[in-house]
Ligand code: C2E
Ligand code: MG
Ligand code: MG
């Protein structure tokens with residue numbers, strides 16, 4: 001009877017499970033060709049000064065324009081790319097594409113004053129961070145844009161004891177580090193203080209919980225301040241969240257309240273044009 005039940009179960013569950021693994025296999029195989037087939041695109045999410053709501057920078061976010069499945073978000077393929085050690089190549093391509101796009105904007109006389117350009121890097125090991133640094137140097141990323149490399153707190157904390165020299169490379173390349181998803185890992189304050197980190201990006205889960213718990217974020221911000229960090233909040237969706245973040249003194253933020261991640265041509269409207277004089281925040 002158990003056997004029968006088992007067979008019934010397998011009839012119910014197997015087709016779906018088979019689909020999932022086939023799905024994965026299919027994606028895996030295609031992921032190996034994603035660069036040569038030029039299927040990746042970069043979208044950009046504006047980062048605004050909370051005081052003025054003016055754009056102070058952009059975050060580059062990769063997407064996979066899949067020929068059958070449509071636009072795939074990073075969560076659908078970055079973990080897979082990490083597993084298969086393809087993420088380093090993807091990250092380098094993103095940097096290159098971002099460099100090309102910034103040059104395009106500069107030719108259009110957009111972004112001719114200081115703006116941040118944040119890129120995400122999955123450093124599985126810090127030699128990858130070193131490779132990114134070398135890559136950035138070779139790109140000669142055009143000033144006055146300031147590149148910032150976002151690393152998650154988990155990566156930053158776990159990998160830095162092993163090889164501080166890789167971070168020294170970033171320091172020398174004059175790249176600023178952003179601790180992404182701040183609050184989700186366990187930052188050692190003393191270590192944060194020693195790293196070339198200038199921005200802490202408060203994870204959006206804390207922003208989402210602001211109405212219930214403003215004190216937690218307040219504490220995170222005062223800690224960041226004490227370390228001389230610029231505080232940025234991610235995932236701002238409502239005016240209520242926005243006002244609380246202003247009240248706490250967070251400098252900058254991003255979220256659907258202002259703008260989602262957009263294709264480059266749609267970001268134009270957000271970028272200050274050189275003929276108009278605009279203020280931007282100076283730090284870092
Ligand atoms: P992240 O760096 O923390 O990026 C923020 C994510 O929040 C983005 O998702 C963004 O689209 C989303 N978001 C922005 N505003 C809001 C909002 O108001 N509400 C909500 N609920 N979400 C918002 P996305 O683009 O799907 O990226 C997910 C993650 O994938 C990123 O998290 C980043 O860790 C990673 N990623 C993105 N691009 C790259 C890349 O080029 N290389 C690597 N290695 N990882 C990347
Ligand atoms: Mg990020
Ligand atoms: Mg983040």
Ligand code: MG
Pocket residue numbers: 181203204234
């Ligand atoms: Mg996040």
